[in-house]
Amino acid sequence: MDIEFVRSRFIKHFDGSTGSVYASPGRINLIGEHTDYNGGFVFPGAIDKGMVAELKINGTDKVRAYSIDLKDYVEFGLNEEDAPRASWARYIFGVCREIIKRGGKIAGFNTAFAGDVPLGAGMSSSAALESTYAFALNDMFNCGIDKFELAKIGQATEHNYCGVNCGIMDQFASVFGKAGHLIRLDCRSLEYQYFPFKPEGYRLVLLDSVVKHELASSAYNDRRKSCENVVAAIQKKHPHVEFLRDANMSMLDEVKEEVSAEDYMRAEYVIGEVQRVLDVCDALEQGDYETVGQKMYETHHGMSKLYEVSCEELDFLNDIAKECGVTRVMGGGFGGCTINLVKDELYDAFVEKAKAEYKTKFGRLPKVYDVVIADGARKLC
Numbered sequence: 001m002d003i004e005f006v007r008s009r010f011i012k013h014f015d016g017s018t019g020s021v022y023a024s025p026g027r028i029n030l031i032g033e034h035t036d037y038n039g040g041f042v043f044p045g046a047i048d049k050g051m052v053a054e055l056k057i058n059g060t061d062k063v064r065a066y067s068i069d070l071k072d073y074v075e076f077g078l079n080e081e082d083a084p085r086a087s088w089a090r091y092i093f094g095v096c097r098e099i100i101k102r103g104g105k106i107a108g109f110n111t112a113f114a115g116d117v118p119l120g121a122g123m124s125s126s127a128a129l130e131s132t133y134a135f136a137l138n139d140m141f142n143c144g145i146d147k148f149e150l151a152k153i154g155q156a157t158e159h160n161y162c163g164v165n166c167g168i169m170d171q172f173a174s175v176f177g178k179a180g181h182l183i184r185l186d187c188r189s190l191e192y193q194y195f196p197f198k199p200e201g202y203r204l205v206l207l208d209s210v211v212k213h214e215l216a217s218s219a220y221n222d223r224r225k226s227c228e229n230v231v232a233a234i235q236k237k238h239p240h241v242e243f244l245r246d247a248n249m250s251m252l253d254e255v256k257e258e259v260s261a262e263d264y265m266r267a268e269y270v271i272g273e274v275q276r277v278l279d280v281c282d283a284l285e286q287g288d289y290e291t292v293g294q295k296m297y298e299t300h301h302g303m304s305k306l307y308e309v310s311c312e313e314l315d316f317l318n319d320i321a322k323e324c325g326v327t328r329v330m331g332g333g334f335g336g337c338t339i340n341l342v343k344d345e346l347y348d349a350f351v352e353k354a355k356a357e358y359k360t361k362f363g364r365l366p367k368v369y370d371v372v373i374a375d376g377a378r379k380l381c
C-alpha cells in the first residue's frame with residue numbers, strides 16, 4: 001500500500017496539512033480454524049497486505065473520517081450515542097470507544113485510510129482496520145495500552161459494535177505479526193511463539209473464490225453457540241472443561257444423546273482441529289511438509305463436512321489443488337479463500353489450471369494473491 005497515495009487524499013480532504021501514518025496487516029492462518037474462541041491454538045501470520053491510515057488531532061471532540069476506497073466521509077462524536085451508521089466507520093468508532101472504556105484519553109482527529117487487503121475474502125480486512133486505529137490512537141494520545149490489550153480492543157470492537165463474536169486470532173496476528181514468521185498462539189493464555197516460516201520448495205498462494213456469504217456473521221455466531229452448548233453439556237460431568245480445547249472425543253461421546261447432531265459434529269471438528277495445530281507445529285520443526293499437507297486436508301474436510309463453513313466453490317478449488325501441493329479453506333469460511341502451499345515447479349501450471357477450470361464451472365475467475373509473511377501494526381511516518 002502506497003503511503004503517498006493515502007497522504008495525497010488526506011491533504012485533499014482536510015486542511016492541506018499532514019499527520020502521522022500508520023499501517024496494520026491482514027493475516028493468513030496455516031492451520032487452526034475456529035479454535036480461537038474454543039480456547040485452542042492457532043497458527044497465523046501477518047501478510048504484506050493491509051490498511052494504511054493518516055491521522056491528525058483536530059482540536060475538537062469530533063472524528064472526521066474519510067474512506068478513500070469507498071469515497072465516503074463520516075463525522076462522529078466519541079460518546080456511545082454518537083455511533084455512526086456506515087459499517088466501515090463503526091470499526092473506527094468501536095476502537096475509540098474501547099480505548100475510552102480502558103481509560104484512554106482521546107479526542108477528535110481527522111483521518112483518511114485505504115487498504116489493499118480484499119474485503120470479505122477471509123484475510124481479516126476488518127482486523128487490519130481495527131489494529132491500525134488501535135495502534136495509532138494509543139501512540140498519538142500516549143494511552144500506554146500494551147499490545148495484548150490493543151488486540152483485545154479490536155476483538156471487543158467486533159463484539160460490541162459489529163455483531164461478530166469472533167476470537168482473538170485476527171487482531172493478535174495483525175498486531176504481533178513478524179516478517180518471515182508464523183505465530184503459534186495459545187488463545188486461552190495468549191502465550192505465543194514465533195516460528196520461522198520458509199517453506200523451501202513451496203510457494204504460498206491464496207485463491208479467492210469471490211463468494212461472499214450474505215449471512216456470514218450470523219452463521220459464524222451460530223457455530224460459536226454450538227461449541228458453547230457442547231461445553232455446557234460436558235461440564236456437567238467434567239467441571240474442569242472450560243472450553244472445547246479441554247475436551248476429548250470420549251467426553252464428547254458421553255454427551256452424544258444430550259446435544260443436537262449438528263452441535264456434536266461441530267464439536268468433533270473442533271476437538272480434532274485443536275490437536276492438528278500441535279501436530280503441524282511438530283511437523284514444521286522437522287521440515288515434514290508431507291504431514292503439514294495431510295493435516296491441512298483433514299482441516300479442509302472437517303470444515304466442509306463437519307463444521308459446514310465451506311461451499312461448493314471452495315471445495316472445487318480445494319480439489320484442483322490436491323494434485324499440486326496442499327490446500328484448505330482459510331479463515332471463518334462461508335466463501336473467501338483457500339490457502340495453498342504449492343510446489344515451486346507446479347506453481348504456474350496450478351494457477352492456470354485453477355483459473356481455467358473455475359471459470360468453466362462457475363463462469364468467473366478466482367482471484368489469485370501471492371502473499372508474503374510481514375510485520376504487524378506500525379507507524380510508517
Ligand code: GLA
Nearest residue numbers: 033034166167168169331332
Ligand atoms: C474469523 C474470526 C477469527 C477466527 C476465524 C476462524 O477470521 O475473526 O476469530 O475464529 O474466523 O478460524
